[in-house]
Ligand SMILES: [Zn+2]
């Protein structure tokens with residue numbers, strides 16, 4: 001089988017290796033779709049440390065190719081989407097933190113390959129008619145849901161989402177689904193703003209040409225929004241969010257900043273306005289909820305382009321430019 005090994009920076013090499021053999025309760029997934037995530041791009045920009053060589057890709061779907069001797073052969077051929085590593089659901093971290101931080105999980109290779117070995121429990125079986133391209137977007141939706149579950153949405157009438165990448169657009173759609181009335185999306189790219197409208201934004205603004213603070217203060221009678229979702233991961237945008245929310249407002253930090261990023265904000269403002277800032281790492285415990293929700297909010301226009309495994313370098317370059325939203329590798 002072919003596997004796309006990453007050797008730092010933008011260096012990917014397609015290598016040949018054996019299709020893994022599942023032991024005990026392991027399974028092998030034949031990958032159908034593996035999305036390039038913002039985190040993968042940040043890794044190739046050396047923003048997040050990662051061992052070299054490595055196989056990237058943690059948003060994927062496929063069919064079960066083979067199973068270990070402890071599992072039923074009936075699983076073979078079934079459609080699945082998976083978390084990138086298994087969680088025991090019993091350790092201290094699984095119980096009191098999140099499945100993403102399981103103390104007993106083994107992190108295997110990523111999904112930019114033709115066949116991937118996983119542990120039983122990583123897979124979520126899908127119905128026969130489930131669209132496998134959509135299924136590869138369950139993981140990023142789970143990231144959004146685990147973050148939004150931190151928000152008190154009951155009295156949220158007006159929310160702003162900063163950034164119209166996949167996580168921002170899913171945030172827009174989830175807020176709409178939860179009944180938030182005014183959803184403002186701030187995004188510089190026209191194509192993404194249009195997609196934002198399709199997915200439920202009531203207003204879109206361009207942060208390069210519009211004055212966001214002025215817009216929000218006019219729109220809310222100088223009060224500020226109830227909720228701000230920062231879906232980019234830039235400290236200045238997050239600091240700016242503090243000025244956009246009303247007293248006792250909420251900020252959710254979905255965008256991930258590289259390690260050692262400092263939050264440049266006047267702590268007095270934060271304290272005086274009684275603003276809360278929360279964040280959840282990755283899919284948390286929300287994978288199943290995302291699986292149940294995705295068909296309600298999915299928009300096929302989220303997927304900009306598909307690439308073969310051989311084209312992975314090109315795919316990363318296009319994904320980095322970000323004209324579209326999601327770039328997917330189809331290794332088989
Ligand atoms: Zn991701």
Ligand SMILES: [Zn+2]
Pocket residue numbers: 087088089090091092093094095101102103104105
């Ligand atoms: Zn655990």
